[in-house]
Structure formats: C-alpha cells, structure tokens
Amino acid sequence: MKKFLTLVACTLMATSISFAQEEEYYYGVQTEEQSADQASEPWPDEAEQSSEVEPAEETAPADNKVNKQTSAQPAKAFEPTPAPAHIAQADDSQDSYERPANNEQKFGIGLRAAFDYGMMYGFKNEDDDVDGSPTGIGFEGGLMGRIQLISNLHFAPEVNIAFVRTEHEYLHQKRTYTSIDLEIPLLMRGIVLDKFYVTGGPQLNLNLSNDFDYDNKESVEGYEEKIDEAKFTFGLAVGAGFNIIEGLFIDVRFYMGLMDLYPDVKSISDYEDGDIVGEGDDFSYISMKGAKMMKIKAGLSYWFI
Known part of the structure; x- marks a missing residue:
C-alpha cells in the first residue's frame, strides 16, 4: 500500500x-x-x-x-x-531597406496638369431668350505637395493657374465669359489600394483676370454691359486617382463652387423705375444671380520627389 x-x-x-x-x-x-x-x-x-x-x-x-x-x-x-x-x-x-515606397514617403513635390469642363450652375435667369447656362472647356496646371500624416493618409495641397471659357446665347447672340484663377485646393489624400487613392477637401479661388464679350457688341443700343467676377470664391473638391507607373498618376476630380461668381452684377430687373445705371456699375441685360462654377477635371500628375 x-x-x-x-x-x-x-x-x-x-x-x-x-x-x-x-x-x-x-x-x-x-x-x-x-x-x-x-x-x-x-x-x-x-x-x-x-x-x-x-x-x-x-x-x-x-x-x-x-x-x-x-x-x-x-x-x-x-x-x-x-x-x-x-x-x-x-x-x-x-x-538595410533605405527608401520606402513612393506613396509612403513623408514629403513629396510634383507637377499636375488637367483639362477642365466648366459649367455655371444655380443660374436663376428665367428669361426665355436666354439659351441655357454658360458651359465650356479650360485647362489648369501647377505644383502639388504631399505631407504624410499617418500611414496611407496625406495632406496634399496644390497651387494651380486655371483658365476656363464658358458661353451661352441671349437673343441669338453668343455671350462669352473667360476667367483666369489662382486655385488652391487643400486636399486630404487617402491611399485605398497600392495603386489607387481618393482625395477631397476645400478649394480657394483668387480671380486674377476675367472678361466678358458677345457677338455684335457695337450694334447693341443703350447701356454697355460690364460684368466682373468676384475676387474670391471657394468650394469643395473630391476625386480619385490611379498610379500608372512609378510617380505618374491619372486622376478625375469634381469641383463645386459654393459662392456666387457675380454678386455685384445688377440686371435691368434690379433697377426701379427712374433709376439710371451708374457709370461704374456692373450691369448686365440678363440676371447673373445665383451663378456658381462647377468643374469636372481629368488630370495627369507626376511626383519627382
């Protein structure tokens, strides 16, 4: 036991x-x-x-x-x-790995160019003689930067010079609006896949030059139209891009302006009986109230750093 x-x-x-x-x-x-x-x-x-x-x-x-x-x-x-x-x-x-992947570098500088399709939306003119909202094409180009915040998320500001020319008809006469802006998109860029990214953020616009013209301008009687664009506007931009080869990207972007392009331009309907158009007044025979800019952009960008 x-x-x-x-x-x-x-x-x-x-x-x-x-x-x-x-x-x-x-x-x-x-x-x-x-x-x-x-x-x-x-x-x-x-x-x-x-x-x-x-x-x-x-x-x-x-x-x-x-x-x-x-x-x-x-x-x-x-x-x-x-x-x-x-x-x-x-x-x-x-x-011994010295250089990280291109989309994971802490800082970057590159060039970007794009073709734009512009359209004025929010156009509140109800005159039957006005043929639609002004639409047209343009282009832009400039510098872009990239600062990594966390993995796969970057702050990507840009500075671009943008030209757009839009037109429509009034009384069977073509009216043309041209504008040159300094665009400053302040975008956030998120890398979704190895070669695909999405981007979005606010965009500031400083108008450098603008012009207005129409057919047979000399033959129009009465007061001469003067249409000046606002000096500052802003809006929102969203888009996506794809990496073709190392450092080279194609992208598509949509911009929607949130401020009126012509807040100081008066039309005939804004004047009461007996009022006279002043010599320095911004004046248009059609109402430009509510007109804002919308753009669809197809671009090509290259990161050299």
Whole structure:
C-alpha cells in the first residue's frame, strides 16, 4: 500500500511539472516540431525519481526523498525559441531597406496638369431668350505637395493657374465669359489600394483676370454691359486617382463652387423705375444671380520627389 502511494505521489509530481512547462510555452514562440520533440523527451528529474523509488522496503525514507527533491528543484526559466534562419535574414534585409515606397514617403513635390469642363450652375435667369447656362472647356496646371500624416493618409495641397471659357446665347447672340484663377485646393489624400487613392477637401479661388464679350457688341443700343467676377470664391473638391507607373498618376476630380461668381452684377430687373445705371456699375441685360462654377477635371500628375 505504501509503495502504491509513493508511486501515485511521483506520478502527480511529474504531471504538475509537465503542466507548468506547457503554460510557459503558451506565451512563447515555438513550432509544432519543437513541441513534439519536447513532449517526447523525458525530464531528467523524472528519470532520477523513478530510479530512486524502486526499493519497496524503505517507504518512509522515500517520501522524505520526494519532498526533498520537490523543494530542491529550481524553477526552470523560460528560454525563448530562437527565430528560424529565414526570419532573421528577412529582418536584416528590412534594416538595410533605405527608401520606402513612393506613396509612403513623408514629403513629396510634383507637377499636375488637367483639362477642365466648366459649367455655371444655380443660374436663376428665367428669361426665355436666354439659351441655357454658360458651359465650356479650360485647362489648369501647377505644383502639388504631399505631407504624410499617418500611414496611407496625406495632406496634399496644390497651387494651380486655371483658365476656363464658358458661353451661352441671349437673343441669338453668343455671350462669352473667360476667367483666369489662382486655385488652391487643400486636399486630404487617402491611399485605398497600392495603386489607387481618393482625395477631397476645400478649394480657394483668387480671380486674377476675367472678361466678358458677345457677338455684335457695337450694334447693341443703350447701356454697355460690364460684368466682373468676384475676387474670391471657394468650394469643395473630391476625386480619385490611379498610379500608372512609378510617380505618374491619372486622376478625375469634381469641383463645386459654393459662392456666387457675380454678386455685384445688377440686371435691368434690379433697377426701379427712374433709376439710371451708374457709370461704374456692373450691369448686365440678363440676371447673373445665383451663378456658381462647377468643374469636372481629368488630370495627369507626376511626383519627382
């Protein structure tokens, strides 16, 4: 009976040591092959314990030996499994990687050019003699920058010079509006995939020059029209782009102005009976109220830094 109890005690002790060892490896890194090898190899202490408990006559001293062995055994420190050779080589190659991918650089400078299709929307003129809202084409070009905020998210401001020429008809005469603006888009650019990005943000516009003309201007009787564009407008721009080759992108962008282009231009309907158009007044035979600019842009950009 004492021999049986001694054997049970030794078995319980070996089992507890085995569970303790498995709990340590739960927080470490080990492969399946290493786990199998460690499970198949017996602990040296277990072999010594099994050899020491063979005599049956000395049951009481055997219990003392088990207690002494249990108290004398030091706790085994966990030694992390060394990483495989191919992982170590990958780490070394990563340290020697000098230049990150182009879309992950901290700063960047580039050039951009685009063709624009412009249209005045919000045009509130209800005169039947006016043939639609002014539409036309233009182009723009300038500098763009990029500052990385977090991974795959950049602040991408631009400074562009934009020209647009729109036209429509009034009394079967073509009326033409031209404008040259300094456009400053303050955009956020997010990289969705490796070669695809989306962008959006506010855009500030400073008018540098504008002109208005119409057919047979000399033959029109009465007051001469004077239509000047607002010096400052702003709106919102959104778009998307795709990387063709390293550093070269194509993009499509949509801009919607939020301010009237001609807030100071009066029409005939704005004057009361007896009022006279002043010499310096901005005047139009048709109402320009509510006219805002909308553009669809197809561009090409290149990051040289």
